[in-house]
């Protein structure tokens with residue numbers, strides 16, 4: 391029996407920013423009331439869990455990742471009552487909701503920091519990391535290299551330097567302080583009591599600092615996360631922790647612990663390799679990444695994504711690979727941010743519907759749970775001229791009406807301008823028109839979400855990569871409790887013929903799952919398929935009488 395506490399292994403996630411989704415009071419900023427009005431849409435789409443970006447009071451110098459109060463809601467987004475109503479309505483529709491938990495740092499406007507800087511005697515002084523020297527921890531890299539010159543900033547009021555891994559207005563919290571540790575655990579409980587189903591734990595590798603190390607992934611961080619998990623297991627079973635650790639898989643693996651730390655973690659390095667694989671028409675970069683991915687405990691899951699609210703990060707790409715990604719996907723320097731590319735999915739893929747479907751098919755069928763970034767289900771565009779990462783955070787496009795149906799306010803009052811260009815503007819790309827067209831990308835995404843949810847093997851199964859002669863055809867098997875799926879993707883922009891060694895499945899009938907059509911029975915000889923440019927198949931291998939499907943080939947559990 392599938393355990394309900396492992397729901398996240400079968401779930402399709404959907405990431406959204408409250409402020410960007412729907413404006414319920416027409417002041418130009420999205421809010422919980424607006425979001426409630428759109429829950430029917432999300433239920434219709436079929437997603438299982440919403441991930442909300444930070445919705446707490448904030449000076450918004452890092453779009454809410456600079457938290458000024460951990461226990462309130464930013465007034466622009468609504469009240470606590472609105473949040474509770476939203477959670478009830480989401481839960482009533484069978485959807486779960488997780489939010490960001492910004493553990494590593496606060497805004498410099500947080501009362502803790504204001505108090506801490508005011509006096510060395512303040513009870514909050516030790517909540518932050520202070521020094522008289524800016525040379526400590528000098529092995530730690532600077533993450534936002536496009537804006538920051540140092541991880542230390544001098545505070546004239548405190549008469550000391552304070553430590554920050556991100557923007558200088560985001561002082562790092564000091565996890566060596568037991569009171570701070572407790573305060574953050576209590577913050578977590580506070581939101582779980584309101585009904586949240588878990589957290590995306592922002593920037594988890596950086597919680598502790600130790601001299602002589604790079605100050606990432608330290609044992610102390612894992613010990614603290616185990617405490618966090620313990621509190622969840624003891625009091626909030628079924629809620630989850632999703633680690634945001636932009637690291638190599640071997641360094642992310644410890645965030646799962648022995649199944650006693652985070653339930654999920656993003657697979658950051660896989661993401662650019664999916665784009666590389668399609669651009670170079672070669673499955674090797676993708677499969678290589680899985681060979682670098684250690685097995686994880688059975689009660690854990692990877693989170694797979696194509697795009698999110700940040701730049702398409704290239705932190706986990708070495709020199710040549712990074713150069714290739716910039717060359718392939720961001721020739722215009724305006725598209726680059728920090729170490730990455732600030733573009734949405736559709737423009738990255740030249741708005742080529744075939745490539746958009748192909749890449750989505752990969753994140754929906756490789757081991758892990760997929761996350762869809764709001765707007766990517768309709769192929770929304772971006773605006774590279776907006777600062778920071780704002781170009782991919784513009785208002786959701788609902789209709790062809792004023793402001794794309796996001797808000798009735800004067801367009802000049804929107805928190806960010808809506809996309810209006812002739813290709814991606816809301817007049818051309820919106821939910822309303824795509825809902826009316828059965829062949830739209832939106833309907834296709836809905837069908838794919840439903841298709842994935844029919845087969846537990848996607849969320850729970852083993853994977854075996856087939857190695858066809860051609861580099862252009864990426865094929866693999868997913869297997870779970872006797873259910874075998876065969877996935878075949880043509881990474882090339884030209885039609886391909888392929889022969890797959892499926893002799894072990896002799897007698898089985900591949901059923902193409904979207905059309906429910908039977909393909910020729912698998913025989914002793916290589917199985918021949920032809921694929922359209924960027925085409926792909928999802929097959930269920932249907933047994934015939936007497937098949938036991940015990941193949942004896944090596945299975946890799948990822």
Ligand SMILES: OC[C@H]1O[C@H](O[C@H]2O[C@H](CO)[C@@H](O)[C@H](O)[C@H]2O)[C@H](O)[C@@H](O)[C@@H]1O
Pocket residue numbers: 452455456492533556592593634636699700701703705
């Ligand atoms: O709160 C600071 C930042 O935290 C997350 O950052 C992550 O995104 C960065 C890219 O923008 C990435 O380089 C870093 O490794 C991550 O921790 C959050 O997603 C950001 O929006 C936020 O600015």
Ligand SMILES: [Ca+2]
Pocket residue numbers: 413414415416417418419420421466
């Ligand atoms: Ca509003």
